[in-house]
Amino acid sequence: MEHDNGSIDSTCPNGKYIMSDWQYLRGQVTWSACSRNITKNLWKEKPCLFDHTRREETDDPYVLGHSRYHDLPGREWTAKAQCELFLRDKDANVVTLHDVCQVLQCETPDRNRNFFAGPALDGTNCALGKECRGGECMAVITPPYIFSYCEDDNWSEWKEDSCKSNCLTKSKGVVIKRRFCKHGIYKTASCDGPYYDVVLCNDSSLCTEERFTIAEYTALKCTELSLKIKRQGKEYFKYEPLNEPGKQASHVVEEPWRACTIHCLREEEISANYSLFFFYAPRQEMLDLKIEPYFPDGTWCHEKDGQNYYCRQHYCLPENNSIEE
Incomplete structure (x- = not known):
């Protein structure tokens, strides 16, 4: 198998499929047309590809076969x-x-x-x-x-971390709760329900100095993104720190992640004399560059009828609302 970049079929884009010569954090889970063309020839040249990956000493046809997980x-x-x-x-x-x-x-x-x-x-x-x-x-x-599934598989007791906070304005701290599925003394993965939860906590004792503003936090993240992109020679992202490089978007019920996702200002050059500036959420670009694209859990994100909303697991939720609701 050859990499898509420079493969026999040059029409296959690099970076999108399994055989890209660059590894990204998203996608790359399917084969390109280039790889498929190579595979067609391998079926003729390598008869071992028809061999079954199962143990001969067992009657279970799914012991080593991928089909036992039914895709x-x-x-x-x-x-x-x-x-x-x-x-x-x-x-x-x-x-x-x-x-x-x-x-x-x-x-x-x-x-x-x-x-x-x-x-x-x-x-x-x-x-x-x-x-x-x-x-x-x-x-x-x-x-x-x-x-x-085995009826003897059960959840352990919840284990809680201490209250932690990024000390942003109007925000709260969070306590991370975890539990694991067990079968007797062994860990397994067959229990139904969540194994990770985030609970709000009072961070007043942790944030004794002046809190960071949302504008300062977004400016930090968007400037970091800009610098990393420029190092790659991509000039289509331009940020000016004095011109509000980032912001927190308004909460949208149908898209509860929006107010908890960092939005950065992007300049798109329409012509030599005209550019269009707009805010958008560069989640994919930030994840590819290993930059957290979300506000920290506990960040204030909305207010309605006197009730505050906070980010939890990247969703903007009412203070007393459960993520499962």
């Missing part, structure tokens, strides 16, 4: 289980399920930063009643089969 391996290998494999750490956890079908964000107590894996497996829970399929978060399908 939905994420139903048995949850997002947390995928993070454990990615970081080779049983204490690894998922940062958020938002955008998980495009890019899986993992963390571990042993290292103080987030790690970005590729897209979550098809069948991975991505929202209430939804699962990943083909990179999209879609309604769960009911297949004519059921995965075998």
